[in-house]
Amino acid sequence: MSYDLLKQHIKKNVNLSVTELNQICDYFKPLSFKKKEFLLSQGSLCRFEGFVTEGCFRVFTLDKKGNENTLYFAAKDWWLMDIDSFMHQTTSDLNMQALEDSEVLLINREDKIALYEALPTVEKLFRIMFQKGLVSWQRRLVRNHCLTAKERYFHFIETYPDIASKLTDKQIAGYLGIRHEFLSKIKKSEN
Amino acid sequence: MSYDLLKQHIKKNVNLSVTELNQICDYFKPLSFKKKEFLLSQGSLCRFEGFVTEGCFRVFTLDKKGNENTLYFAAKDWWLMDIDSFMHQTTSDLNMQALEDSEVLLINREDKIALYEALPTVEKLFRIMFQKGLVSWQRRLVRNHCLTAKERYFHFIETYPDIASKLTDKQIAGYLGIRHEFLSKIKKSEN
DNA sequence: CAAAAGAGTTGAACAAGTTCAACTAGCGAA
DNA sequence: TTCGCTAGTTGAACTTGTTCAACTCTTTTG
Numbered sequence: 001m002s003y004d005l006l007k008q009h010i011k012k013n014v015n016l017s018v019t020e021l022n023q024i025c026d027y028f029k030p031l032s033f034k035k036k037e038f039l040l041s042q043g044s045l046c047r048f049e050g051f052v053t054e055g056c057f058r059v060f061t062l063d064k065k066g067n068e069n070t071l072y073f074a075a076k077d078w079w080l081m082d083i084d085s086f087m088h089q090t091t092s093d094l095n096m097q098a099l100e101d102s103e104v105l106l107i108n109r110e111d112k113i114a115l116y117e118a119l120p121t122v123e124k125l126f127r128i129m130f131q132k133g134l135v136s137w138q139r140r141l142v143r144n145h146c147l148t149a150k151e152r153y154f155h156f157i158e159t160y161p162d163i164a165s166k167l168t169d170k171q172i173a174g175y176l177g178i179r180h181e182f183l184s185k186i187k188k189s190e191n
Numbered sequence: 192m193s194y195d196l197l198k199q200h201i202k203k204n205v206n207l208s209v210t211e212l213n214q215i216c217d218y219f220k221p222l223s224f225k226k227k228e229f230l231l232s233q234g235s236l237c238r239f240e241g242f243v244t245e246g247c248f249r250v251f252t253l254d255k256k257g258n259e260n261t262l263y264f265a266a267k268d269w270w271l272m273d274i275d276s277f278m279h280q281t282t283s284d285l286n287m288q289a290l291e292d293s294e295v296l297l298i299n300r301e302d303k304i305a306l307y308e309a310l311p312t313v314e315k316l317f318r319i320m321f322q323k324g325l326v327s328w329q330r331r332l333v334r335n336h337c338l339t340a341k342e343r344y345f346h347f348i349e350t351y352p353d354i355a356s357k358l359t360d361k362q363i364a365g366y367l368g369i370r371h372e373f374l375s376k377i378k379k380s381e382n
Numbered sequence: 383c384a385a386a387a388g389a390g391t392t393g394a395a396c397a398a399g400t401t402c403a404a405c406t407a408g409c410g411a412a
Numbered sequence: 413t414t415c416g417c418t419a420g421t422t423g424a425a426c427t428t429g430t431t432c433a434a435c436t437c438t439t440t441t442g
Contacts, residue, residue: 063337071329084326116315123314124307130321135275137328138262144335145368146254149429168389177336182429184391340399359419373399375421 002030002053006105009051009077014125024122027115028105033057033098039080040096046085048106052078055102056166060095060174070174073099073163079129080104086112099166149178150186193221193244197296200242200268205316215313218306219296224248230271230287230295237276237283239297243269246293247357251286251365261365264290264354270320271295277303290357340369341377 003025010021028051033039040046042062056075060068071094074080085092086109107115115122143152153176157164164172169187173180194216201212219242224230231237233253247266251259262285265271276283277300298306306313334343344367348355355363360378364371 061333067337069333069336071333083322087322120311120314123311123318127314127318127321130318130325131274131278134321134325134328137325137332141328141332141335142252142260142262144332145260146258148427170389179430180390181392181431185429188391361419370400371420372401372422376399379421 002103002105003028005053005077006051010125013128014121016119016121020119020121023119024115025105027107027111029107031104031106033102033104035098035100035102037098038095039098039104040082040092040094042093042095043091045089046082046092046094048108049086049112050074050080050096050104050106052076052080053103053105056099056163057102057104058095058097058099058171060097061093062095068174069177070171073160073167073171073175075163075166099171144177149176149182150189152176153183153186193294193296194219196244196268197242201316204319205312207310207312211310211312214310215306216296218298218302220298222295222297224289224293224295226289226291226293228289230289231273231283231285233284233286234282236280237273237285239299240277240303241265241271241287241295241297243267243271244294244296247290247354248293248295249288249290249362251288252284253286259365260368261362264351264358264362264366266354266357290362335368340367340373341380343367344374344377 006025006028007021010016010024016024030053031050033055039050039057052074054076056073057080058070059072059074059080060070062068072078074096080096082092082094082096084090085094089109116126143155147155153172156172156176169183170180173183176183197216197219198212201207201215207215221244222241224246230241230248243265245267247264248271249261250263250265250271251261253259263269265287271287273283273285273287275281276285280300307317334346338346344363347363347367360374361371364374367374
């Protein structure tokens, strides 16, 4: 059952009773997405947070020049959120698109706020999750400054082989912040 | 009094009574740093989190090639933390150095954990802070991918004029992820 | 199945940013 | 005051990554 994955995920971060875990799960509703379908488009309001239980999503921005910049990929066991739009109900800059047929557990804004109130441990859960997230974004920025595109490419495919194997080179290039033509040249060059 | 700044900072994020604010402040001890002094050096364990009440710090890493990469500057009203080293007591990759004579309110690891337990609202406070932090790191990475060094330079000095005015060009270059020689050329070129 | 759209490759010309070395200017400490 | 250190500047050669256009190969779709 898809809720099991969410429960496992939560248990990795905080201690909660079975009852409490079920209570949390009650707030989440499963939803399916077909390949290429959008869970969120820029310009709209983000009314939910999602936990991926099957498949994979790409979260990206589109700048004025039409360049797609991928913030992250969300495979099974990852969260999908536009924190800023969700919390402040401002229009979103992000797009979330299914890379393959996917399943997500969704919680909407009102329920998330209610959940924080109902179970204070959920504050701790998300405090820890955001804390971890912050660290990995910091590290990613440092890698962007210190490493060449080639080094970043190999770091990515070695760190996330399962995700990388689902992606086109164009999508990987968008994540690394380079043009796909250049990624093609990187792959051709000796290791 | 330096604690007032911390109280104001907290009140911007969560609702707490005067008593509770004082209770939080009790966990923090003031400490002074002379210009160029280090609050943390890479290789050591980070045993504290700090809130800057006066002055300014630079938080940076040093890679194998000897390049300094600045993660962020922490002026008055900013936090100084190495989240990873602090939480998991692993050796730190970060250096925190005072750019001028500075004052910090410090809380150590045991007290931070105790504070989370004593006042559950503190979980919420840090959940919100980390959440905001995560958003700004995401945005910074996107800027790094989409903007040129020149655009990033102007974005920085326009967004943080007060901090920028305290910094040398070398330090700004380290933050932008470019060599200082190139920053010199950017500044010389027409706007 | 056929047509069209998208993914990947390649080369040539170009732009962005680095490296190194040499120089100038200013500041801090003794 | 003087010495030495660090910051900043500049130019030339170089490396990294982009752009554009042309082409091939798959995949999707009607």
